[in-house]
Amino acid sequence: MTIPQDPKPCIDLHCHTTASDGALDPEQLIARAAEQGVSHLAITDHDTIGGLARARAASVSLGVELINGVELSCVWRSHTIHVVGLDFDHTNTDFLEALARQNDNRWQRARLIADKLHRLDVDNLLERATVKAGGDVPGRPHFAQVLVEAEVVPKIAHAFKRYLGAGKPGDVKACWPELEEVVQWVNAAGGIAVLAHPRKYRLTATRLRELTADFRRAGGQAIEVSVSGQSSGDLGFVAELARREQLFASQGSDFHFPGAPWCELGKILKMPEGLEPVWHHFRQPVGA
16 A cells, blocks of 8 residues: 655655656656645656756746656666666766767657567558657657557557557567666766666566675666555665665655556555665755
8 A cells, every 4th residue: 555755845756747648748757746735756767858947947847846866777787677766967968968878768669569579561650659748759668559549459558468568569679778877977077966766677686686796886876666556575675775785765756647546656565664764965965
């Protein structure tokens, strides 16, 4: 069961907009966060900060404190891993160049997905998926929407089951940088590197301990302990990883779209006692 963080502040440090694979544009996301009582929010779109400026303008009028955020894709021992960057300098030239390279990787992947699905004979598949992505790089959810629209499949779930899920033709792996490199991007931009949703990688407990140790040795400073939809057992296990590697604790809903009560903005399992919150170490600390 997920519960809102109470009392204030209500802090959500992982969510997505139409700048990557979210359903709400930046203004809509900020408005929903305000409705849900979120006081501090980090928008962490995949490998882009394209929605940041629009979100910041909206956050001022709605009283939501916006934290710079991004979710970066990388590789650890052949596994795709995500690192959330928080509170970085969004004007840092080297960081912006790194994001541009990530964007190029995502476009290459999108083109490959469209090529793999060419046999479905959907007119202008890549272009239509790009429109679904708001003109940004389309991901598998956007391709799934087009397949439903073209009546190739009846529902998005069917698109993943037949064409886009793991091991299916449209499951294209991108050429991501190594974990150590991505962590250094965040650190060099003055931010905090956070290991995102560690229990989602389907790693054994032993492998996850190894990943967390390697992440810390690479310069990572925090781990997402509390994420919407996880079990209390997973919460306790990740909390122990944080203690073991002396990492700050982060939290976030990983919100993508309305209508899924298990991953609503601000609704996150209560953080276990005895952990050091990552937001105490922002350049402008929250609630420290």
